[in-house]
Amino acid sequence: MALTRINIGPVHPSTHGVARLVVDLDGDTIVKIEPHIGYLHRGVEKLVETRMYMQSPPYMEKIDYVAPMAMDELYVATVEKALGIDVSEKAGYARMILLELQRIASHLFWIGSVTNDLGQSFTGFMWGFRDRDIILRLLEDATGQRMFYVNMRLGGITREFPKDFEENTIKTLAYLEKRMKEYENFIEKNPIFIQRMKGVGVLSIDDAINLGVTGHVLRACGVKYDVRKNNPYYNYETLNFHPKILSDGDNLSRYRVRIMEIEESIRIIRDSFYKLQSAHGNMVGMPVKLVSPKPVNKIAMVSREAPRGEAMMYLVCDDQKPYRLSIRSPTFINLAALNHIAKGHRLADLFSIFATLDMVMADVDR
Amino acid sequence: MLIDNLTGYFYSGLNSPNILVSILFVIIYAIIISILMSVFAYVFGWVERKMIAKTQYRHGPTYVGKYGIFQNLADFIKLLSKEKMVPGNADRFLLNVAPVLLVSITVFIIFLIPFSPYLQASNLGLGLLVIFVFLGFTPLLLFVAGYSSGGKFAELGAQRSVLMLISYEIPMIIVVATVGFAAGSYNLNSIIRMQSTLPYAILMPIGLIIFFIAMLAELERPPFDLREADSELIAGWLTDISAPYYALALMLDYTRMFMGSLIIAILFFAGWSGPILPGIFWLIIKAFIISVFIIIVRVTVVRMRIDKILKLGWMYLLPLSLINLLLTLIIVIL
Amino acid sequence: MNIERAALLPTIEKMKQSGFDYLVKITAVDYIKKINVIYILRSLEQNKDEILEVEIDPTDAWIESIMKFYLGADWYERELQEMFGVKIKGRVAKRLLLEKWDGKGFPLRKNFVWNKSYDKE
Numbered sequence: 001m002a003l004t005r006i007n008i009g010p011v012h013p014s015t016h017g018v019a020r021l022v023v024d025l026d027g028d029t030i031v032k033i034e035p036h037i038g039y040l041h042r043g044v045e046k047l048v049e050t051r052m053y054m055q056s057p058p059y060m061e062k063i064d065y066v067a068p069m070a071m072d073e074l075y076v077a078t079v080e081k082a083l084g085i086d087v088s089e090k091a092g093y094a095r096m097i098l099l100e101l102q103r104i105a106s107h108l109f110w111i112g113s114v115t116n117d118l119g120q121s122f123t124g125f126m127w128g129f130r131d132r133d134i135i136l137r138l139l140e141d142a143t144g145q146r147m148f149y150v151n152m153r154l155g156g157i158t159r160e161f162p163k164d165f166e167e168n169t170i171k172t173l174a175y176l177e178k179r180m181k182e183y184e185n186f187i188e189k190n191p192i193f194i195q196r197m198k199g200v201g202v203l204s205i206d207d208a209i210n211l212g213v214t215g216h217v218l219r220a221c222g223v224k225y226d227v228r229k230n231n232p233y234y235n236y237e238t239l240n241f242h243p244k245i246l247s248d249g250d251n252l253s254r255y256r257v258r259i260m261e262i263e264e265s266i267r268i269i270r271d272s273f274y275k276l277q278s279a280h281g282n283m284v285g286m287p288v289k290l291v292s293p294k295p296v297n298k299i300a301m302v303s304r305e306a307p308r309g310e311a312m313m314y315l316v317c318d319d320q321k322p323y324r325l326s327i328r329s330p331t332f333i334n335l336a337a338l339n340h341i342a343k344g345h346r347l348a349d350l351f352s353i354f355a356t357l358d359m360v361m362a363d364v365d366r
Numbered sequence: 367m368l369i370d371n372l373t374g375y376f377y378s379g380l381n382s383p384n385i386l387v388s389i390l391f392v393i394i395y396a397i398i399i400s401i402l403m404s405v406f407a408y409v410f411g412w413v414e415r416k417m418i419a420k421t422q423y424r425h426g427p428t429y430v431g432k433y434g435i436f437q438n439l440a441d442f443i444k445l446l447s448k449e450k451m452v453p454g455n456a457d458r459f460l461l462n463v464a465p466v467l468l469v470s471i472t473v474f475i476i477f478l479i480p481f482s483p484y485l486q487a488s489n490l491g492l493g494l495l496v497i498f499v500f501l502g503f504t505p506l507l508l509f510v511a512g513y514s515s516g517g518k519f520a521e522l523g524a525q526r527s528v529l530m531l532i533s534y535e536i537p538m539i540i541v542v543a544t545v546g547f548a549a550g551s552y553n554l555n556s557i558i559r560m561q562s563t564l565p566y567a568i569l570m571p572i573g574l575i576i577f578f579i580a581m582l583a584e585l586e587r588p589p590f591d592l593r594e595a596d597s598e599l600i601a602g603w604l605t606d607i608s609a610p611y612y613a614l615a616l617m618l619d620y621t622r623m624f625m626g627s628l629i630i631a632i633l634f635f636a637g638w639s640g641p642i643l644p645g646i647f648w649l650i651i652k653a654f655i656i657s658v659f660i661i662i663v664r665v666t667v668v669r670m671r672i673d674k675i676l677k678l679g680w681m682y683l684l685p686l687s688l689i690n691l692l693l694t695l696i697i698v699i700l
Numbered sequence: 701m702n703i704e705r706a707a708l709l710p711t712i713e714k715m716k717q718s719g720f721d722y723l724v725k726i727t728a729v730d731y732i733k734k735i736n737v738i739y740i741l742r743s744l745e746q747n748k749d750e751i752l753e754v755e756i757d758p759t760d761a762w763i764e765s766i767m768k769f770y771l772g773a774d775w776y777e778r779e780l781q782e783m784f785g786v787k788i789k790g791r792v793a794k795r796l797l798l799e800k801w802d803g804k805g806f807p808l809r810k811n812f813v814w815n816k817s818y819d820k821e
Contacts, residue, residue: 037797037798038796038797038798041798043807045808046807046808207771209721209722209744210721210770210771210772211771211772212722212723212724212770212771212772212773213772223744225744230747231747301740301751303724310724312724312725312740314725314727314738314740316729323729324729324730324808326725326727326728326729326738328724328725328727332775333772333775333776336772336774336775337772340771365798
């Protein structure tokens with residue numbers, strides 16, 4: 001039978017931006033998917049080369065616009081490593097709190113988009129967005145901006161946390177824990193949802209490693225790799241933190257891994273606040289100056305567990321500018337695995353797989 | 367009493383021996399029913415938007431009119447004022463005819479439905495069967511509409527709806543036949559009269575559930591909205607339909623929901639019969655409540671996959687409908 | 701770890717056998733006189749990263765594909781080819797991955813100059 005070739009995107013309700021998938025179908029079964037990316041390619045890596053070190057963080061935030069702080073922090077941490085600047089214990093905890101809040105916000109956004117892609121006429125979507133907005137409000141309290149914070153400074157963050165920030169955050173976390181139960185009742189106890197997710201888009205552990213997928217996709221396959229545990233940064237070592245893994249590698253495991261990660265993040269934030277009280281050092285970093293200290297290391301490589309997986313930056317230093325900045329974005333490599341995962345599934349499953357891989361096209365294209 | 371008198375007058379007009387008077391009354395009735403249908407579809411469009419908004423912690427339409435009641439009207443006018451575009455490889459004739467035919471079939475079915483003992487275009491002896499014969503045309507027309515627009519998404523949607531058709535149509539017809547057996551007649555009014563003591567919702571709850579699911583599939587409401595699965599096929603057969611026909615298609619969605627709710631209300635909830643209020647109010651109240659249920663289903667479930675729908679139809683609905691038939695026969699004979 | 705271009709495939713094969721089964725990233729740095737292609741490999745079990753650097757001549761820029769060891773290398777190699785003009789040997793050439801233009805030059809090389817005529821596209 002002749003194959004049908006359909007073109008999905010770049011403008012399509014569930015490609016999360018401007019992904020274009022050229023899908024070959026045999027009836028309703030997918031034979032081959034070829035993702036076309038680059039519609040959002042801005043050449044960030046090249047742009048950075050023309051700017052001073054601390055002129056770039058606003059650009060970095062736009063790489064992953066769902067979790068801007070993660071990329072911001074990653075870039076600043078890379079520059080810190082190159083310039084040989086230490087982050088104090090207190091600033092480390094502050095950054096951890098902000099990063100984990102950002103992770104929760106990003107995951108809630110994702111829960112919404114998954115249910116929407118499965119065809120739930122926006123109910124889960126709105127719920128996810130509502131709770132995400134509460135977190136964004138907290139981040140706004142702490143940083144002064146709702147989405148694009150540019151909050152990281154060399155050696156710390158922009159400013160001290162406001163007085164009632166801790167109290168508000170703890171209150172919000174309690175509320176979130178209650179809401180997570182509600183999500184479970186609403187989404188996970190729905191038999192049709194389970195039907196659509198369980199056993200769909202299975203990725204075996206060997207394939208996952210060979211394809212190099214990261215983040216929740218990798219952990220859902222049973223690989224115990226979380227940068228926060230395996231290569232700890234800031235004060236993650238001091239917390240009793242366990243990466244969440246499941247072994248089925250299907251859509252449902254990816255979903256559950258993320259739900260568990262939210263719960264884990266809630267715990268991390270609580271612990272961090274507790275430890276923050278007795279932490280030493282200064283929370284506020286150096287003010288932004290165009291001219292920064294001379295780099296100590298010629299090459300700096302830093303990796304972080306961003307909400308979407310392991311993000312990494314490889315920085316080669318010039319005197320005052322980056323000579324070359326190479327960004328490993330987690331979604332780029334996860335999208336490369338899409339053809340492998342979705343082959344042989346039905347067209348309807350393509351979108352649930354695409355959704356659970358959690359694409360942010362800006363992050364893919366850089 | 368006034369309404370009863372009016373409907374009585376109407377009934378005598380419709381069945382007048384003078385053919386001209388009869389035709390005149392049929393035309394008047396057609397206008398009244400079309401207005402009723404449009405009003406219901408309109409109000410329900412608003413109710414649905416508000417209800418979904420409330421479930422999702424939103425406000426829904428608020429600006430146009432009090433509580434946004436005129437929002438849909440504004441949308442409708444906006445759509446009418448848009449340019450009508452037809453894809454180059456579309457079959458223009460079929461693409462134009464199919465939505466119009468769909469609306470006419472829906473209107474025709476609503477004509478045959480008794481709104482009160484006397485308010486009905488024609489009291490056919492086999493009214494129920496006629497309704498389902500015409501209902502059977504709609505998936506075909508939807509298929510034609512999807513196929514003729516020339517887009518691949520529309521074509522995929524059309525294929526899906528035909529596939530789905532074979533899964534729910536048979537259980538639905540079996541349930542309809544069961545209702546006919548229980549009532550001893552396919553006349554809609556006698557089916558309703560038989561239920562005045564015991565609605566069939568209580569006599570055959572399994573049948574009601576099967577019929578409700580099958581009707582959701584027939585109306586292509588979530589979770590069976592595969593044909594226009596918005597996150598997969600963009601909008602299915604509506605992808606390439608624009609301006610006035612899109613407005614018509616949106617209207618069609620609600621009129622079909624009205625039709626489906628009316629059929630369920632008549633077959634299982636005793637249609638127009640009820641105390642105090644005139645029949646027409648009872649029927650519309652019942653249809654309204656059923657429509658609300660359809661919306662609740664819409665906001666809570668995710669879309670099913672085509673193979674799972676086939677499995678549901680053949681593995682569960684068909685055996686259950688046969689069991690329902692047997693049980694009902696036993697009860698009725700005893 | 702710096703290695704010769706000819707030694708790339710044997711080295712990577714040996715690395716893979718010794719547990720480095722996860723490819724983190726392939727990237728490159730243009731030092732004008734040379735291009736360094738960088739392979740970051742990881743052993744998930746030993747929790748260890750290893751960086752391989754291969755120096756190549758910009759005028760004769762090619763490198764062997766490592767697709768047969770790591771499927772994940774696919775897109776990284778295509779990106780490398782597109783951005784640095786490093787030809788990847790041993791695999792079928794595909795269309796451009798990120799760029800939607802067919803201008804001359806390779807964007808991430810230091811001698812890349814934006815030509816006004818590209819703007820029209």
